Amino acid sequence: MRDAFLGRESHDLDLTTSAMPDETERILAAWGDATWDMGREFGTIGARRGATVVEVTTYRADAYDGQTRKPVVAFGENLDDDLVRRDFTVNAMALRLPDLQFVDPHGGLEDLAGRRLRTPGAAEVSFGDDPLRMMRAARFAAQLGFDVAPEVRTAMTEMATSLGIVSAERIRDEFSKLMLAADPVTGLRLLVDTGLADVMLPELSVMRETVDEHRRHKDVYEHSLTVLRQAIALEGPHDGPPESVPGPDLVLRLAAILHDIGKPATRRFEPDGGVTFHHHEVVGAKMAAKRLRALRYDKETVKAVSRLVELHLRFHGYGSGEWTDSAVRRYVTDAGPLLTRLHRLTRADCTTRNRRKAETLRRTYDSLEARIETLMDAEELKKVRPELDGNEIGEILGISPGPVLGRAYKHLLSVRLDQGPIGKDAAREELLAWWAKRPESAAD
Template sequence: MPSPSSPSSSSPATAQPSAALLRQAVAHLAPVVPILTELGQLFAGAGHEIALVGGPVRDAFLGRTSPDLDFTTSAAPDQTQRLLAGWGDAHWDIGKEFGTIGARRGDVTVEVTTYRADAYDHQTRKPVVAFGDNLEDDLVRRDFTMNAMALRLPSLEFVDPYAGLADLARKVLRTPGSPEVSFADDPLRMMRAARFAAQLGAHLDPAVEQAMRERAKTLQIVSAERIRDEFSKLLLAPQPRAGLEILVETGLADQMLPELPALKLEVDEHHRHKDVYEHSLIVLEQAIALEGPADGPADSVPGPDLVLRLAALLHDIGKPATRKFEDGGGVSFHHHEVVGAKMAAKRLKALRYDKETVKAVARLVELHLRFHGYGEGQWTDSAVRRYITDAGPLLQRLHRLTRSDSTTRNRRKAERLSRTYDELEVRIVRLQEQEELGRVRPELDGNQISEVLGIKPGPLLGRAYKYLLSVRLDEGPIGEEAAKERLLQWWADQPESQTGSTQ
């Protein structure tokens, strides 16, 4: 690692926070101060140093509560484990190989890591663990200066050897040592920079940005799971656009989400189509604005909602592959929603997202244009029923995605689209109330169909079930007797009814 005297760029002189500012930060930690004091005294009594470090310290100065309590110590892992075993209700050593021991006491979970001086082989990202012997050397190996601040315990002495507090005040992302070496140690730190821009409204130090551009391709050695988790945190941040722009501008997106920079279609000289990349970022921002409060009911799509945000960002990724310049001077993207759904599923699978998330996002991308067939409200009740059932549990997200997809600067057109969708939503609510479409089923179940037709369970029974479901969607409730009549009429036209086959 570089020495403390070689930061990523010229840094402001290290200064202690004012007494008032430090008191405010400590006051924000008040709920956990008893834990901090107790752990500090426990380790000090055994002859070891311990300090609260990283995110909890940064967040205390921001007036925020950190969900994690991370500590660093001079104690070896075995020593830490013995101390925490006597302190906590439970403890675990799953990270012991890397010097980390976890413990829980009541509702509080802590992780304590031995001072580190890691090195990596820069090929497989497998760390070669080397334990350090002082706090300052431990702090220099951390990702950014604002995360390289600490509070020694139990004294609550503030330690900031790399001017992290000044950088936090300036909202600048700077590495404690050389950014080239820091990103070589762990390329995921480059994505973390984008995430902090989205979460904290921070900007990149020029040396950090340059190193990210030069080392973007090294992201390839990071596992898909780690990239996925960092990308999700970015998308769920208050200002994901800022982070996404950094991913694209530095070339990181080319490595983990190439479909996003591909949306920067070359605009032809006549400007016959809008900037799809810019449009997608606006749709994302508008979708976020339509999320409900975090503690709101399910039908409000409580935010932050990962599925909605992924769908908003990716809804048009099929456009580059389907763009066609028409003879009349226009531009078309026929079936880009179908192509885009397949592309979204493929990319999300590559990033190791779970099956439910992949399925939901792809379905929203596939359905995001369906509303535009509504015209001026000409859809029949049958078409509205199909819209509801095709969306299924994604209906409320689809409402928000569809509304967000209007980025026209033509005020009259925007107002007309909004009114039309208002009318569609009113029809949807009315039909749902009348027919409970969220639980729509054929009016005969599988057993009844089998009994009426005298057939056994199998593909034929499945076809009969689908037929009755289509009747239900097209005509609404018609009653069991009418359903039996329609089923028998359908059966009379099936070749199996003539051959006597029941399979």
């Protein structure tokens, strides 16, 4: 109902009924092209017919044990009992079929019009039943631009620690939905202000207490929120080519909000009153990986986000274009498939209010991207490899696959990055020279 009133098209229909799951399954089997019952334990049977997906759930009147967020499932007998257990009033509206009677016992339509999030019953009772609903409030604020009612915000603040009983996987899913929303900054602010972030992403709250070295922002936290917004603005259209970084892009957004996560741990006060954050990108990469693993993100996401955090400062060594072609090759190779995201993260990280400085940084990065394109065209940098493969290296040195061959391969890759294409003969000479100088050669 909520999406219908908001004019949001959806092919997924949620229905509730007095029928038991077995009866629902028989009806849907006759209607749909396919059915599934993975939610049978909770009274839900799903079906698909063409592009339309329907999930039908038996009226519920759940209870919670207060130790976990899993409900003790109890089927209800009427629609009103079912609606009162919903998370927010805007989700507690229904259209009774077949007579199309609108059912709104908790003022959901009025709240929808007022863009307000309230709970059908007392907020503390609702969140006590299911603490994940507090994160859903932040997610809906980000997705729909709704304000959270004062009593709901108060309950979120007072009960924030109860989020600790929710599984990391469920928190991750809600957090991802928030980060992919139209305005994740609104949701993030709510998480921090209510203390929920202290439970699931404490590093975000800590950043609020760390003044950045340029004193241009209230704190590193505000800077990071600005970077996130600017990174989102640099995403391509959702149906754009991969090189445009089609939005919403979870990896880019996570990297943007976490790129300075290492600053609090590396903050040092200088005698002249300045503040430094040396190597915060390296420390931050490790911290980001640890936090994302704790939230049960997949290995590829953890690896990509932490790598972007590690590389986000690399550009600032470019100066006014002093990098050699070798340095440019290494920048591209180290970024690998993350290069287009790194371009956007680096540009988004410029939050200076000095227009002249901002324009200089923009032109300098334009120059770097142009050099990258030139080298890519000339050398196919995305496919850069040593000019001798593993088999050729093994044959020249008379060694079998193993750690030694791996070190030889890395040496030739380094030569390729430093010198560009040199041909197989020159690569063979480089390999033999390296082999002769190896300190461990005497032991081989």
